[in-house]
Amino acid sequence: MSAEKPQYEWSALWQGMTGVFSLAGLVMCASFLGFGALVRGMGYDVWPALLTTAIIWALPGQVILLTLAEEGAGLLATALAVSFTAIRLLPMVTLVLARSALPGTSKTPLYFLAHFIAVTLWVLTEEKVKEMPRERRLPWLTGLGCCLMVIMLGMNVAGFYLTGVLPPIVAAALAFMSPCFFFISLFSNAQGRADYFAIAAGVLLLPFCMELVPDYDLAVAGLAGGTLAYVAGRSRRVPA
Amino acid sequence: MSEETFNLLILIIVAGGLATYVWRALGVYAAQKLNPNGELFHWLGCVATAIVAALCVKLALAPPDILKETLLVTRLGAYAAGIAVYYTLSNAPAGVAAAFATMIAVEEVVRPIF
Structure with a gap:
């Protein structure tokens, strides 16, 4: 008789939903509330907020896409800028799956869970999954991811409509919360000199890029600034 | 569906959804192969x-329209306050809250004085 095949315990899907009650979940709610307000402030309807949340599921990319679309930037420039900010998702997906995937099982659940993985799910994986039996981890995370998405779609709608009834300055501050969150996250996620160089380079190059290459300002500032920062950080790490 | 709506829909799906999911799929692949x-x-x-x-x-x-009424110095001040509080308390959510409060305080209290 052959050994029993490993299998996920899908009953953990429901328990995953309890993971939303956490500090990370609360911060996420505020960000998506702010995003709803921002989308309205850009002059859009509510559906682009919901659709970008459902199919991009990474706020910086969502804000970049709608900012560039509003300016009429082309498909290629937009895809390039959005795609580069999504690269950070790759290692997060790899790390979450390293903790949760069951070797020797179908890959389909991995590609499904991957869509929900962003910074919050990664943080919660590190926090909560370690004590769980391995066959419960992936279902637990999948349930959490789906539940978070439903809540955030609700937050988008709330932020969008609150903007109409709040005093204009409160609505403006709400909309500016996601950019502030991104900016602070850059510092809190920075791990070495190269990351601080990259922040400085992006900040300093952007005003020039807005003048010189208005359609590709984010992509050019990012590619040039990021590459400079990488080289500068590298020469510091490996002295000649 | 208007042409404008259709273009935005395509942009969100292709330049947003696909351009993002590519990296997640590569992450699944990398979990087995890449470093x-x-x-x-x-x-x-x-x-x-x-x-x-x-x-x-x-x-x-x-800034987008909703922020056009605020001053540039208010927006930059909100960033600065957020970073300052983040580094003082080593707490990112507190930094975001401080940025939010700073924007309102500067526009409602400081700006009318000048």
Whole structure:
């Protein structure tokens, strides 16, 4: 008789939903509330907020896409800028799956869970999954991811409509919360000199890029600034 | 469906959804094959950081309509207050809350004085 095949315990899907009650979940709610307000402030309807949340599921990319679309930037420039900010998702997906995937099982659940993985799910994986039996981890995370998405779609709608009834300055501050969150996250996620160089380079190059290459300002500032920062950080790490 | 709506829909699906999911799918693949700590990903990480930093500056310099009534110095001040509180308390949510409060305080209390 052959050994029993490993299998996920899908009953953990429901328990995953309890993971939303956490500090990370609360911060996420505020960000998506702010995003709803921002989308309205850009002059859009509510559906682009919901659709970008459902199919991009990474706020910086969502804000970049709608900012560039509003300016009429082309498909290629937009895809390039959005795609580069999504690269950070790759290692997060790899790390979450390293903790949760069951070797020797179908890959389909991995590609499904991957869509929900962003910074919050990664943080919660590190926090909560370690004590769980391995066959419960992936279902637990999948349930959490789906539940978070439903809540955030609700937050988008709330932020969008609150903007109409709040005093204009409160609505403006709400909309500016996601950019502030991104900016602070850059510092809190920075791990070495190269990351601080990259922040400085992006900040300093952007005003020039807005003048010189208005359609590709984010992509050019990012590619040039990021590459400079990488080289500068590298020469510091490996002295000649 | 108007042409404008259709174009935005395509843009969100292709330049948003596909351009993002590519990296998640590669992450699934990399979980078995690639080294996410290698030099390639280090460079890609620097580019992504610079793009997000540039985005933050862009939203302050050329703000969307909802922020047009606020002063540039208010928007930059909100960033500065957020970073200062983040470093003082080592707490990112507190930094975001401080940025939010700063924007309202500067516009409602400080600005009318001048």
